[in-house]
Amino acid sequence: MMKSVRIRVFRYNPAHDASARYDEFEVEAERWTTVLDALLYIKAHKDHSIALRYSCRMASCGSCGMVINGIPRLACYTKIYELDSDVITCKPLTNFPIIRDLATDFSAFFAKHKSMKPYIINDAVDRVDGREFLQKPEEVEKYLQFSYCIKCGLCYAACPTVATDKRFPGPQALAQMYRYLIDSRDSATDERLGIVDDRHGVWRCHFAGSCSMVCPKGVDPALGIQLLRAYLLGIGRDNKIVAELYSKEPPK
Amino acid sequence: MKENREGIKGWLNPTRYGANRFAYWLQRLTGLGLLVYFIAHVIETSNIVYGRSAWEKMLAFTQTSEGHIVLIVVIGMCAFHAANGVRLYIAEHGKGIGRPGRPEYPYKPASLGLGMKACIWVSVALAALAMMYGAYVLFGEV
Numbered sequence: 001m002m003k004s005v006r007i008r009v010f011r012y013n014p015a016h017d018a019s020a021r022y023d024e025f026e027v028e029a030e031r032w033t034t035v036l037d038a039l040l041y042i043k044a045h046k047d048h049s050i051a052l053r054y055s056c057r058m059a060s061c062g063s064c065g066m067v068i069n070g071i072p073r074l075a076c077y078t079k080i081y082e083l084d085s086d087v088i089t090c091k092p093l094t095n096f097p098i099i100r101d102l103a104t105d106f107s108a109f110f111a112k113h114k115s116m117k118p119y120i121i122n123d124a125v126d127r128v129d130g131r132e133f134l135q136k137p138e139e140v141e142k143y144l145q146f147s148y149c150i151k152c153g154l155c156y157a158a159c160p161t162v163a164t165d166k167r168f169p170g171p172q173a174l175a176q177m178y179r180y181l182i183d184s185r186d187s188a189t190d191e192r193l194g195i196v197d198d199r200h201g202v203w204r205c206h207f208a209g210s211c212s213m214v215c216p217k218g219v220d221p222a223l224g225i226q227l228l229r230a231y232l233l234g235i236g237r238d239n240k241i242v243a244e245l246y247s248k249e250p251p252k
Numbered sequence: 253m254k255e256n257r258e259g260i261k262g263w264l265n266p267t268r269y270g271a272n273r274f275a276y277w278l279q280r281l282t283g284l285g286l287l288v289y290f291i292a293h294v295i296e297t298s299n300i301v302y303g304r305s306a307w308e309k310m311l312a313f314t315q316t317s318e319g320h321i322v323l324i325v326v327i328g329m330c331a332f333h334a335a336n337g338v339r340l341y342i343a344e345h346g347k348g349i350g351r352p353g354r355p356e357y358p359y360k361p362a363s364l365g366l367g368m369k370a371c372i373w374v375s376v377a378l379a380a381l382a383m384m385y386g387a388y389v390l391f392g393e394v
Binding site for chain 1 (some may be wrong): 254255257258259262263268269271272273279280340343344345346347349350352353354355356359361362363364368387
């Protein structure tokens with residue numbers, strides 16, 4: 001069954017426009033039509049000048065994040081029928097500078113992610129020689145959920161603290177900090193805690209939970225942030241034992 | 253490039269992201285309300301330096317119906333802010349928010365589970381009960 005919906009698309013080019021406007025397009029939607037499908041249809045048949053970013057079309061790359069009917073969502077992961085509305089408004093992600101129309105600049109977001117040192121820090125890594133770190137399944141469970149992050153920026157757009165504090169790293173970066181902190185292969189605990197133990201750092205989160213509500217991959221950044229705070233408060237510190245390299249020679 | 257930061261208006265709409273965002277909004281609102289009350293309270297009690305009559309004039313306001321309503325709202329703000337504050341304190345100690353696990357579709361965030369939601373509504377209920385008791389005591393005297 002098809003239904004006709006009106007798509008309102010945010011239009012703004014900082015190089016030319018004094019203010020933003022909305023362009024409206026009528027689109028026929030099937031039960032399986034996603035917002036991205038509709039936008040690409042508009043781009044192909046009605047107005048090719050709309051700027052938006054997308055790639056995989058299957059909620060894996062995290063490129064097509066935008067505010068759809070007031071909530072940050074992935075356009076490829078949002079079916080028009082699920083929105084239960086005849087009018088769909090697409091705006092660029094909030095808290096991200098606008099490049100043009102629905103395309104936003106992720107430079108500050110990625111810089112904050114990078115500042116968390118999102119990699120394993122361990123002196124033993126230099127001596128790996130084909131050997132592996134030993135990890136128990138329960139040690140993997142502690143960080144696996146947070147490693148599903150696709151860096152789509154939806155949590156960053158929904159966060160009320162990011163909305164007002166430029167120095168706050170945001171839910172994505174803080175959850176990634178916990179992901180590496182709690183990884184038993186990582187030994188830079190104090191160095192990591194020093195990065196986020198700041199009044200503009202992990203303590204600025206007020207647990208509004210919006211980040212976890214909008215996460216399309218079930219990462220639950222709010223959980224990671226609360227656990228990071230608990231770790232800073234000394235809870236669970238004794239449970240972390242840095243993994244050792246497997247001592248046997250690899251099979252030849 | 254246009255900044256596009258949501259700013260304080262991002263705090264103002266409590267309806268978009270579920271119970272936790274509502275609790276966040278109410279915690280901010282009650283915190284600001286209590287701050288205003290605290291400042292007004294300091295100003296009110298400092299009236300004593302202008303003599304007994306000025307003090308009694310201010311005190312007389314709290315005996316009016318309008319004064320009672322203000323005090324009942326303050327009681328409600330105190331009760332919610334305290335109860336929800338305890339919830340946040342427990343959460344930031346890593347308790348009551350679930351544990352990390354393998355995400356399975358449809359994803360339901362553990363940190364926003366039934367326990368936390370129940371605590372939010374209990375905080376609201378406690379505030380309502382405290383306000384009702386306050387109203388009973390204050391208006392019961394009239």
